[in-house]
Amino acid sequence: MxxxxxxxxxxxxxxxxxxxxxxxxxxxxxxxxxxxxxxxxxxxxxxxxxxxxxxxxxxxxxxxxxxxxxxxxxxxxxxxxxxxxxxxxxxxxxxxxxxxxxxxxxxLSHRIRLPGREDEFRELADAFDGMLARLEAHVAEQRRFAANASHELRTPLTVTQTLLDVARRDPDRDTGQLVDRLHAVNTWAIDLTEALLLLTRADQRSFPRGHVDLSLVAEEATETLLPLAEGRGLTIETSGDIAPTMGSHPLLLQMTTNLLHNAIVHNFPGQGAVWVRTGARGRSVTLTVGNTGEELAPRLVSTLAEPFRRGTGRIHADHVGVGLGLAIVTSITEAHDGTLTVTPRAGDGLIVTVQLPAAPS
Ligand SMILES: Nc1ncnc2c1ncn2[C@@H]1O[C@H](COP(=O)(O)OP(=O)(O)O)[C@@H](O)[C@H]1O
Ligand SMILES: [Mg+2]
Missing domain, CATH: 1.10.287 (Helix Hairpins)
Incomplete structure (x- = not known):
């Protein structure tokens, strides 16, 4: 009935x-x-x-x-x-x-837009419209991401194809050089694929959690990247208090490594500085990575964390980033219920702060 x-x-x-x-x-x-x-x-x-x-x-x-x-x-x-x-x-x-x-x-573009007074039906319709709008934006973002990812994945394959075509037309060329270049391009493709897999894993939020001290993680990441920094004539200064949080150690290490890697490669070679600070304030812990470098416009800075966004547009041959570093950081931060703040430093460089909930003592 x-x-x-x-x-x-x-x-x-x-x-x-x-x-x-x-x-x-x-x-x-x-x-x-x-x-x-x-x-x-x-x-x-x-x-x-x-x-x-x-x-x-x-x-x-x-x-x-x-x-x-x-x-x-x-x-x-x-x-x-x-x-x-x-x-x-x-x-x-x-x-x-x-x-x-x-x-x-x-x-998903259809909306109810119920006219009339505020009543229970109107509330339901408005809530439904809000949900549709969010869903639509989410789907559009996913589509854009898939299109960008395909485009990015195609690039190393196209470069490989070109290298192979050239080699076929000119069989007498030095194969050693060809192999080296193919190897480099392949490494790039693997890095990109791994970054994409990592992003998916962080987005799914299905990882084991445990006690993690961000200050130890920062030391670990610094140790790994110190040779890269020294090769570029940069100094890294790590300081701060213990910062205990709950989360996945491998993911938080990846997050810190990405931030530190960015701070090193997007810096002034030979004269730059990088600093990493950790701390606990109230119910949250923070990890701050700062670096010197080219001045960045605030408008540009607000978009840097988007997938495949590269700030300067130039791709330096020696540190071809796949453009997913900050997107992965954002994803890992959100999976840990934290927030990411990217602020340009007046004059030069960038300060990136990750704030996570403190581990219950
Ligand atoms: N610490 C930093 N200092 C200056 N610029 C940065 C820093 N981190 C990120 N950026 C800018 O943000 C862009 C996006 O960073 P990211 O997502 O890690 O991609 P990638 O490093 O692969 O280019 C970089 O291309 C760079 O222009
Ligand atoms: Mg990067």
Whole structure:
């Protein structure tokens, strides 16, 4: 039975009940003033008073058909009115259902935009519209990401193809050089694929968590990247308090390594500095990585964490980044319920801060 029919029957039932009660009250009221049988004392006796005084059965005969007619009218009125009112009440639901069906069939751009007063239906419709908008943005972002990732993955394959074509046209060329270049391009493709896999893993949030001290993680990452920094004539300074949090050690190490790697490669070779600080404040712990380097416009900085975004647009041959470093950092941070802040330093360089919830002591 549809809700509309159920509502209609309830309306009609209530109206009928109210009508019956009213008729009952009227009946009782009438009975109080009408005796069972009428005895009229004639004065003087024997004379017909010429007056008709109804008794109870007369009354019943007169009242019952009218009461039945009124009840029948109330029933018809209740059913018709109930059907109409229930239809009007439920109309927004039909719109919401239509929108849900459209969304289910893949059309996420449709919105309910329910007009009228703020009521429960309007609240539901607005919440639904909000959900659709977020879903649409999310799907668009995923599509963009897939398109960008395919494009990025194609690049090393295209370079390989070109190298092979050249080698085929000129068989006498030095194969050692060709192998070296193919190896470098292949490494790049592997790095890119691994970065993409890492991003998926962090996004899924399905990793084991344990106690991790960010200050130890920072030391570990510094140790790994110290040769790279020294090769570029940079200094790395690591300092700060213990910063205990709950999370995945490998992912947090990856996050710190990415930040440190960026701080080293996007820096002034020979004269730059990198510093890593850790700390605990209230219920959160922070990891800050700062570095000197080219000045970055604030507008540019706000987009750097997007996948495949490379700040300067130039790709330096010696540290071809795949453009996923900060996207991975963002993903890992979010998977740990933390926040990432990227701020340009006045004059030069960048400061990146990761804030994570502190581990319960
Ligand atoms: N510490 C930093 N200092 C200056 N620029 C940075 C820093 N970290 C990131 N960037 C800029 O942000 C861009 C995106 O960084 P990232 O996502 O790690 O990609 P990639 O390093 O592979 O280019 C970089 O190309 C660079 O221009
Ligand atoms: Mg990077």
């Amino acid at each position: 549809s809700v509309r029919l159920r509502l209609t029957l309830s309306y009609a039932g209530f109206i009928l009940l109210a009508g019956a009660l009213l008729l009952a009250v009227v009946w009782v009221f009438l009975l109080r003033y009408v005796p069972d049988a009428v005895l009229i004392a004639s004065d003087p006796p024997g004379r017909d008073p010429g007056l008709f005084v109804p008794n109870r059965s007369d009354l019943l005969r007169a009242f019952a058909p009218r009461a039945a007619a009124a009840s029948a009218f109330l029933l018809v009125f209740g059913l018709a009115g109930g059907w109409f009112l229930a239809g009007r009440m439920l109309a927004p639901l039909a719109r919401i259902t239509d929108a849900t069906r459209m969304a289910a069939s893949g059309s």
